Amino acid sequence: MNHEQENKIIEGCQAENPRWQKELVLRYSGLLLAVSQRYTRNTETAKDVLQEAFIKIFRYLPRYEPRGSFEGWLRKIVISCALQQLNKKRWKKELSGLDNVPDMAVDPDIFRQMGANELIELIDTLPDGFREVFNLYVIEGYSHKEIGALLGITESTSRSQLTRARKLLQKKLNNVERLRMSI
Template sequence: MKLFTKPKSDEEKLIDGCIAGKREMQHQLYGLYSRKMMAVCLRYAPTTFEAEDIMQDAFVKVFNNLHAFKRDCPVEFWIRRIVVNTALKHLRSKQLLTVSHEAEEVANLSSGEVNLSGYTMDELMAMIQSLAPRYRMVFNLYAIEGYNHKEIGEMLGISEGTSKSQYSRARAILQSMLLRQEEKIKEHVISN
């Protein structure tokens, strides 16, 4: 009786080639995911230069640990986790992740929704980038990466309540920025 073996997917062949040390396969894997992962790095790093450093360190880790990749999840998800963890480690080493452990009161939270349709992704990312590092990290991890506050607390060494507070504050600051932008646009339209 002949056993049927499932043919390998292109992703599995690519991973096997990378593990075997085939440079063209490593280059191909990097090419597939580098743009997406650079976008992740840019969300965390204060400068493009630091984002490039994080990216380089993360892909070194990817290639050094690819043999340990469990093929029960998409490789992109696995790479993204390495990139995020590398970014957090980088920022901790630069002491950019110093988070206040005191409970913060969030004053003047806007309850109104802000229309984002008039903004480009670059404009929105620039606003997120302008947040203080502690707010930016929690906002990115919660709103963009999808971690819950308990996981964020464990990753950053803060309480779940502090994570919630930091996220609320980041959201309030972003809403305030967006409302100021809308007011400037209205004033410009009225004055013309």
């Protein structure tokens, strides 16, 4: 979508015009549902989060100032709603037993063959806390300081969660490689 179209949608929604509000939903719902799914795992929950996010988007849009990417602003709202949906107390439960994940190299041929859905499935196998940090850091580009503030954890916890998430993913990717070679 070009910039001009995006501006029309923003201005229409700021004027609370239902036509442009619908246009925004039609244009961005697929992208934002994908964002929501990465945090919620469950498609139905992801849809609930998306609906709630759209309500917030329409509430906040009248005072939106186009300082950055509009799409980035929409994603932040969805992520915020998704994180609110999650129970932050799962962290401690998921930390145990994951300290000794071996560091392994990854064959690029393995993941290059993976499409978006396979990648999402792979990331979904991570424990919730790891997945959240991985998504926020690697895909959304948040800093550890931002992640710490957003999830209510320390920066160092965010770092260690990311490290463990990476190790776990490496292990899983190498398992996939071994499986293919055995076939």
